[in-house]
Amino acid sequence: MSLDATDKRILKTLQRKGRMPNAELSEVVNLSPSACHRRVQRLEKDGYIRDYVALLDARKMCVPTTVFVEITLQGQADEVLEAFEKAVRLIPDVLECHLMAGSADYLLKVVAENTDDFARIHRQYLARLPGVGQMQSSFALRTVFKTTALPV
Template sequence: MNQKPGEFSEVPFDSFDAAILSVLQREGRISNADLAERVHLSASACHRRVQRLEKEGVIRGYVALLDPARVERRATAFVEITLSGQANELLDAFEKAVSRIPDVLSCHLMAGTADYLLKVAARDTEDFARIHRQHLTRLPGVAQMHTSFALRTVVQTTALPL
């Protein structure tokens, strides 16, 4: 049951599934045996549940979280973009183009003062200027762009509350 972006459905899960998901969000490399012990299930039952959660698309994948400073991405910029229009063709063209920029960590269609909010990882402000000049200013339909730089990350998690 793979979903396309923008499609929503609730997958029913119980307290064991929630416990499995909570642990996996924080420790994606935990062994099945350790996971099963942690959530008080047999290894085979735990494995079946993880497979079901993967198949149903609740678990979309597993990643390694990197320290941005150690991979020379010390500058985080949030870019608010307002487009010149709201036609589906323009939105589609913008979204397709922005998805090809490797420095963009996330892009969100917004309700509010801007149409899109981008999170951009750069080496420093000079590198951001390059990203801005070579990529962001060339995005289709951009009417306005406002950038804010993060001074310090106070809270950051990928774990959703369950």
């Protein structure tokens, strides 16, 4: 299915305000409520809309510190990659894990209360991940820009 201009307006609007009532969304995208509802259902069914979530404030949740951790594994065998990926999914403080091309094998985005809390996360979880050869952590000093919205 290809997206027309109305589908794109719906997606852009829902990315900014996912809890918008259908009546309000239909006004914004200039459709009748029933036509808008059908389009949203189709976008959900076709997988363009994957899920609806609440985005929490990291400061209010007491995890204002963001750390990016580059991990290089000892080997590249499928078993090593699979064991690492299975284990890293279980760490509650890891928000993202990306398999990388370049000098590091994986890049993790980790949240923590502060440097002491990150030291705990490192000791308790990261240092115990299977297959890790090297690890380098970089602390974000300030988030200049952050979005979850994809270009539509």
